[in-house]
Amino acid sequence: MMSLETIIKGRVSQKSYTDQKVDRELVLKLLNTAVYAPNHKMRQPWRFIIIDGKARLDMQERYTKKIKPELKEKVDITFGKILKAPLIIAFVMPTNLDYDIEFEDIQANASVIQNFLLLAEEAGLSTHWKTPGFIKTDHFKAVLDVKNNELVAGLIMVGYADEKAHDKPRYPAETITTFYK
Numbered sequence: 001m002m003s004l005e006t007i008i009k010g011r012v013s014q015k016s017y018t019d020q021k022v023d024r025e026l027v028l029k030l031l032n033t034a035v036y037a038p039n040h041k042m043r044q045p046w047r048f049i050i051i052d053g054k055a056r057l058d059m060q061e062r063y064t065k066k067i068k069p070e071l072k073e074k075v076d077i078t079f080g081k082i083l084k085a086p087l088i089i090a091f092v093m094p095t096n097l098d099y100d101i102e103f104e105d106i107q108a109n110a111s112v113i114q115n116f117l118l119l120a121e122e123a124g125l126s127t128h129w130k131t132p133g134f135i136k137t138d139h140f141k142a143v144l145d146v147k148n149n150e151l152v153a154g155l156i157m158v159g160y161a162d163e164k165a166h167d168k169p170r171y172p173a174e175t176i177t178t179f180y181k
């Protein structure tokens with residue numbers, strides 16, 4: 001069994017994937033564990049949209065056919081990268097007029113996403129968390145059927161790595177930690 005340290009350090013943002021499909025049941029199983037993330041007042045401020053196989057191309061087509069021509073090249077490049085994964089998960093959260101609640105819910109979403117990334121790593125999958133600018137647009141939200149009072153916290157690419165990305169060094173904790181006196 002892999003140690004948690006190995007799983008945390010092994011998770012890297014993966015750009016390239018094999019064609020191997022990702023089993024939907026496996027993804028649901030991982031999500032069912034990921035939701036044990038901390039969340040204030042048990043609001044469980046999340047839902048998930050799985051976009052796999054041909055649906056990925058449908059999503060791209062529905063989005064790109066209605067955008068301004070000057071944006072098309074940039075959006076095509078971004079979709080080209082995202083669609084390299086055989087499965088994508090949109091993590092969707094409610095917006096809230098109360099900033100404090102929304103702030104907590106964003107953090108809870110980061111927790112559920114990281115849980116998912118680590119569980120995926122343990123299951124032999126690779127992932128990449130992406131937040132392209134267009135996820136905030138009404139048009140993209142409409143394409144995914146995300147409501148006005150929701151936002152897309154992130155798009156998570158999921159698949160099997162062809163050549164696994166390298167990890168990136170971090171600041172040692174000793175250099176960024178102080179002991180309060």
Ligand SMILES: Cc1cc2nc3c(=O)[nH]c(=O)nc-3n(C[C@H](O)[C@H](O)[C@H](O)COP(=O)(O)O)c2cc1C
Pocket residue numbers: 011012013014129130131132154165166167168
């Ligand atoms: C909230 C968030 C948003 C991110 N958005 C993007 C993105 O839009 N495009 C991208 O290539 N990577 C994105 N990343 C991935 C980071 O660039 C990546 O985690 C960072 O470079 C560290 O590399 P690692 O994940 O391989 O450890 C995002 C990560 C987080 C946490």
